[in-house]
Amino acid sequence: MRGIVHHITEELRNTARELLASGRISAFLGFREGDHPMTVAPFAARTAEEVELLIFNSFCVLNSANTIPELLRDLTPPAKRGEPPNEPPMIGVIATGCWSRNIVVQIQEHQVPRDKLVIVGVASRGMVDRRKVLAKLPNSDVYSVEEQDHLLLVRGRGYEVEIPRWEVVRDNCRSCSHPEAVDFDLWIGPKTGPRSIDAPFQELEEIEGLGAAGRWEWFSNEFSRCIRCYACRNACPLCYCPTCFVDDSRPQWVGKSADFSDTATFHLLRAYHCAGRCTDCGACESVCPMDIPLRKLTKKLYKAVKERFGFEPGLSSGATLPLSTFSSEDREEFILRPGGPGQEER
Amino acid sequence: MELIVSGSDLDRLIRSLKEKGRVAGPVSRPTFRGRMVAWAEIRSIGEVVFDEAPRESMKRFLFPQPEVLLRFKRKGTGYEVEPGQVSQETVLFGVRPCDARSACLNLLPYQDDPFFLRNMAATVIVGTRCEQPCSTCFCRDVGGGPESIEGMDARITPCGEGSWKIELFTEKGLALFQAMAGGEPAPTPEGGAEKTPPLLKPLKSAPLSSLYESDVWAELARACLNCGICTFLCPTCYCFDIQDERLGSSGRRIRYWDSCMFPLFTQHASGHNPRPTKLHRVRNRFLHKLKYFPDRFGSFSCVGCGRCVRECPVGIDIRKVMKRLAEAVQTEV
Numbered sequence: 001m002r003g004i005v006h007h008i009t010e011e012l013r014n015t016a017r018e019l020l021a022s023g024r025i026s027a028f029l030g031f032r033e034g035d036h037p038m039t040v041a042p043f044a045a046r047t048a049e050e051v052e053l054l055i056f057n058s059f060c061v062l063n064s065a066n067t068i069p070e071l072l073r074d075l076t077p078p079a080k081r082g083e084p085p086n087e088p089p090m091i092g093v094i095a096t097g098c099w100s101r102n103i104v105v106q107i108q109e110h111q112v113p114r115d116k117l118v119i120v121g122v123a124s125r126g127m128v129d130r131r132k133v134l135a136k137l138p139n140s141d142v143y144s145v146e147e148q149d150h151l152l153l154v155r156g157r158g159y160e161v162e163i164p165r166w167e168v169v170r171d172n173c174r175s176c177s178h179p180e181a182v183d184f185d186l187w188i189g190p191k192t193g194p195r196s197i198d199a200p201f202q203e204l205e206e207i208e209g210l211g212a213a214g215r216w217e218w219f220s221n222e223f224s225r226c227i228r229c230y231a232c233r234n235a236c237p238l239c240y241c242p243t244c245f246v247d248d249s250r251p252q253w254v255g256k257s258a259d260f261s262d263t264a265t266f267h268l269l270r271a272y273h274c275a276g277r278c279t280d281c282g283a284c285e286s287v288c289p290m291d292i293p294l295r296k297l298t299k300k301l302y303k304a305v306k307e308r309f310g311f312e313p314g315l316s317s318g319a320t321l322p323l324s325t326f327s328s329e330d331r332e333e334f335i336l337r338p339g340g341p342g343q344e345e346r
Numbered sequence: 347m348e349l350i351v352s353g354s355d356l357d358r359l360i361r362s363l364k365e366k367g368r369v370a371g372p373v374s375r376p377t378f379r380g381r382m383v384a385w386a387e388i389r390s391i392g393e394v395v396f397d398e399a400p401r402e403s404m405k406r407f408l409f410p411q412p413e414v415l416l417r418f419k420r421k422g423t424g425y426e427v428e429p430g431q432v433s434q435e436t437v438l439f440g441v442r443p444c445d446a447r448s449a450c451l452n453l454l455p456y457q458d459d460p461f462f463l464r465n466m467a468a469t470v471i472v473g474t475r476c477e478q479p480c481s482t483c484f485c486r487d488v489g490g491g492p493e494s495i496e497g498m499d500a501r502i503t504p505c506g507e508g509s510w511k512i513e514l515f516t517e518k519g520l521a522l523f524q525a526m527a528g529g530e531p532a533p534t535p536e537g538g539a540e541k542t543p544p545l546l547k548p549l550k551s552a553p554l555s556s557l558y559e560s561d562v563w564a565e566l567a568r569a570c571l572n573c574g575i576c577t578f579l580c581p582t583c584y585c586f587d588i589q590d591e592r593l594g595s596s597g598r599r600i601r602y603w604d605s606c607m608f609p610l611f612t613q614h615a616s617g618h619n620p621r622p623t624k625l626h627r628v629r630n631r632f633l634h635k636l637k638y639f640p641d642r643f644g645s646f647s648c649v650g651c652g653r654c655v656r657e658c659p660v661g662i663d664i665r666k667v668m669k670r671l672a673e674a675v676q677t678e679v
Contacts, residue, residue, distance in 0.1 A: 034569075034661015036482070041569035041660035062659070135380025139398045141480040156481070171378070225384070227402070229605070231573035231659055247610050256589055257412035257602035287659035289401060289575045291377035 003149040004189070005057045008122060011188040012094060015120055017051045019092045025118055028092040029064055029071055030054045037145045038130035042067040044091070056094065056189075058128040058147055058165065061286035064093050065102035065237035069111050090116050094188075096124035098172075098281035100181035101314025102237040105277050108317055111240055121184030123192040126166070126173035128152070129286060133168050137161070172282035172295055175200050182315055201303045207296060219264070225290040226263045228256075232284035232294050233270060238277050245269060271297035276305045276323040279314045351526055353508040356391040359525070360439075364389070367435025367468075370407070372400035394440040396504060397478050399651065403581030404445050407436055408452070408465045412600035415461065415588070420595035430598065433468035437522065439502065444483070444649040446473040446497035447490045448581035454643040455584065461601070470518050473498035482652030484665055489543045490649050543646065545672055550640050552675040557637060558629070562670040566632075567625035569660045574605035576654035576662075577631065582647045585611070606630050632667050 016028035032043035032053040040060050044067070045051045072088040079085045095103060100119060106112040134140040137156055146153040152163045166174075173179075177197045181187075207218055230246070233239045245253045246266055254269070255262035278298040285295045305311055308331060309322035363369050364387075371394035373386045383400045385407075414430035449471065456462040476485075476492035485491055495501055500519035503511040514520045549557070577583040587604040591597050604611055607628075612621045621627050639647035648664070655663045 032569075034658070035663035035666055036655055036658065036661040039658070039661025041662070042571075043568065129379060131379045131382075135377075135382070139478055139480065140383075141398075141478075141482075143481050157478075227574075227578045228603070229574035229578045230608070231571060231575050234571040234573045235659060247608075249610075255591060256587065257600055259412050259600075287571070287573070287575075289579060289657045289659075291379050291382050291401075293378045 002146075004125065005147055008056045008189040009054070012056050012120070012122075013051050013054055015186055015188055016045055016054055016092060017048055019118060020045070020048065020051065024090060025092045026075055026089040027071065028054065028094075029067055030056070030094040031060050031062065031064070037142050038128070038133060044071050054094075056122065058125065058152075058169075059130060060096075061127045061129070061170065061283060062235055063102055063237045063281045063283045064095060064099045065106060066235060066283065068093060068103065068106065068117070068237075069240050072112065072116065088113070088116050090118060092118040092120060094120050094122060095181045095184060096122055097176065097178035097180050097182065098124070098279045098314075099237075100183050101178065101279040102281060104183055104314040104317045105279070106237065106240075108319070108321060109277075114317065118186065119181065119184045120186045120188055121181030122187070122189050123181075124173065124176070124179040126169035126176070126179070127282070127286075128165065128168050129170045131291065132170075133163060136163060136168075170282050170286060171203060172280045172285070172299075175203065176280070178315075183317065201299065204296065204300055204303065208300075220260065222292055223263060223267050224260050225292055226258065226267065227290060228258050228263065228266070229289065231287040231289065235283040235287045236274070237281070237283070238274050239270075245273075267294070267297065271301060274298050275301040276309075276311065276321065277313050278302055347520075348511065348513050349523070349526060350505065351510050351512055351523075353391055353510065355526060356510060357389075359523070360388065360390060360437075363435075363437050363522075367437070369437045369439065371395075371439035372398075388439065391439065391502075391510065396440055396474055399442055399445075399480065399653070401653075401657070402579055403448060403651065403653065404438055404441055404471075405448070405581050405584075407438060407469055408449060408462065409584060409586070409603065410465070411602040413461060413602070415599045415601055417598045418590075418596065433464045436469045437472065438469065439472045441471050441473045441498065442651070443473060443476050443492055443494040443496070443498075444485050444490055444651040445581050446471050447485075447494055447649045448651075449497040451582050451643075451645060451647060451649065452584050454645075470499045470522050471497060472500045472502050472519070472522070474501060475503055480652055480656070482655040483650055484652065485650035487543050487545065487665070487668070488646045488648045488650040489546070545636075545668055546640060546646065548675045549637055549671060552637075554633075554637065556674055557633060557671055560670065560674045562667060562674075563625050563629040566628045566662060566667070567623070569662060570607075570624055570628050571659055572607050572609075572624050572627065573659065574607050575657050575659065577605040577607055578603060579653040579657055581649055581651060581653075582635070587611075606634070632664065632671075635664075636668065636671060 019025045019028060027044040027046045029044045031040040033055055034041050038059045042062060043053060045054055071091060076088040077086045100121060107114050138159060142154060142156045144155045150165050152165055154161050154163055175197055177195050179192060179195060207215055210218060233244060254265045280299055280302055282295060288294055305322060311322045360369050368387055370385055371388045372383045373388060373393045374381050374395050375384045383395050383398045385400055385402055388394060416430045417428045418425045479492055495515055499516045501513045505511045512523055514523060585604050585606060586601045588599060588601050590599050609619060613619050621630060635647045
């Protein structure tokens with residue numbers, strides 16, 4: 001590791017070490033390196049030795065917010081019989097733009113108390129989709145990857161190639177306008193400011209232009225590959241329900257097999273549950289082992305919420321949530337009436 | 347026996363096979379990330395990718411999901427029951443030695459399962475040599491090898507200039523290539539069977555408690571997302587659940603993949619869950635493959651294909667787990 005990510009990692013470890021040493025926090029949540037090239041694992045450092053395992057690099061495709069509720073639960077000492085539940089201790093957490101926006105969403109939805117968090121903000125440089133890298137390699141096989149500021153140095157059996165980093169950055173990061181944490185207590189690394197994106201929803205245009213039949217065909221083709229592993233759900237910081245709707249058995253809302261009608265139901269319902277909450281962090285799509293373009297659904301809903309309500313999720317914890325409030329100004333043209341709008345494609 | 351055939355002969359064979367059933371192989375498919383190698387129906391041998399493992403194992407052909415076990419219809423006070431789906435005649439081209447071997451290992455617990463046996467009988471596995479083991483492969487550590495023919499009915503090897511070498515090992519393989527060949531299937535060549543993996547005996551003789559209490563489980567549980575990628579891509583994970591899907595007065599009984607990574611897998615009707623945490627579930631997955639299955643059936647429930655290593659979103663590596671367990675066993679002794 002060299003260059004920018006090396007410096008940020010050093011700063012991250014220093015900050016986490018100081019926070020732990022001062023006794024202000026009982027764990028610092030971030031990532032450590034995975035066993036396989038270009039992977040990271042969620043990791044809560046609880047000691048000075050464990051801090052040395054924390055890293056920040058271009059392969060942090062998971063969302064740190066996803067682990068916060070679980071970590072707070074794990075760290076809260078169990079209450080004595082008959083006594084009220086104990087308060088969770090304070091934790092530190094690293095946050096890029098979308099991670100911090102997801103923390104804001106969790107605060108708004110009363111999953112995480114803000115006063116128990118020390119948020120260490122950082123500017124994301126755009127995370128790399130490791131499968132985009134693998135797709136470029138002979139036999140999709142890799143021995144090691146060294147990250148430089150603008151290049152990935154990739155080595156495998158009998159080859160060594162340089163891949164320009166930006167070429168393999170995830171699609172959501174390429175259209176991201178908030179790479180910097182929006183709510184934070186401490187800051188590490190350089191500040192970059194917001195990015196201006198001319199056409200943030202451009203990636204949807206091709207599918208939007210297909211017409212109802214074409215869109216269904218696109219959806220069926222891409223989503224019929226799903227193996228129902230639920231990695232998308234488990235990587236998602238919005239998916240904190242104690243019992244997910246797909247796991248409910250009384251009543252059972254959706255069939256359990258990979259029959260397409262059930263797979264389609266799962267994905268449509270999951271996407272709608274994320275409307276007005278999803279920050280387009282891309283964790284779902286990054287972990288999908290079947291290359292399903294999951295974000296196209298959530299991004300479409302992001303766009304709809306932005307256009308209808310002028311709202312983007314996770315930018316302010318005081319904001320009114322569009323999907324849990326009613327206003328007489330709300331547009332209602334989606335209510336289908338015989339001969340009314342919305343019927344032309346049926 | 348062995349024969350050399352041309353690509354066009356193979357393509358003719360594939361076309362005729364497709365009239366009776368399906369013919370599939372790993373093919374390269376475009377995706378939003380570039381490409382992926384996926385199982386698909388093929389029309390010609392040229393489509394088959396030989397030098398890269400498909401993202402999924404061949405398991406979906408032997409454990410279709412959903413698999414309709416029976417159909418039922420209300421009749422008076424009872425039900426009228428009809429058989430479920432029929433196994434489709436299937437020929438799989440380009441199955442890697444690790445994946446082919448998985449069929450033999452899965453047969454051990456499924457030897458009395460009529461549905462699996464039926465699917466096996468309807469499937470011909472035309473394997474391939476593994477010329478390019480990946481950095482994530484470890485077939486030799488679990489009793490297989492790139493030259494292994496375990497589970498294969500025949501083996502196909504490209505030998506340049508559009509011709510292919512076909513080796514036939516079983517009656518099924520012979521029947522498939524009957525028009526092109528004559529005579530008897532070859533005896534299993536020497537060197538196909540690999541040595542007993544070094545870790546198998548120590549793990550088998552180790553008391554369970556020394557492995558059960560290892561620190562490694564807590565470490566893994568902290569990283570694991572508890573998704574089903576490893577189990578669903580694994581060729582030797584075969585767990586299932588059964589449900590009746592009913593619409594009005596008729597319905598079907600289906601079998602579909604289930605995963606020990608999911609809390610629901612062990613949830614009792616009472617609400618009690620004997621594997622309530624990630625730690626319990628992670629431990630079960632690895633110990634099932636490396637201890638419980640070997641104790642019962644004599645072999646690891648793992649073919650070393652490396653899919654769980656490659657595809658794990660948090661980079662968990664079963665080879666490191668095996669190493670840690672080996673250390674735990676040694677310290678015990």
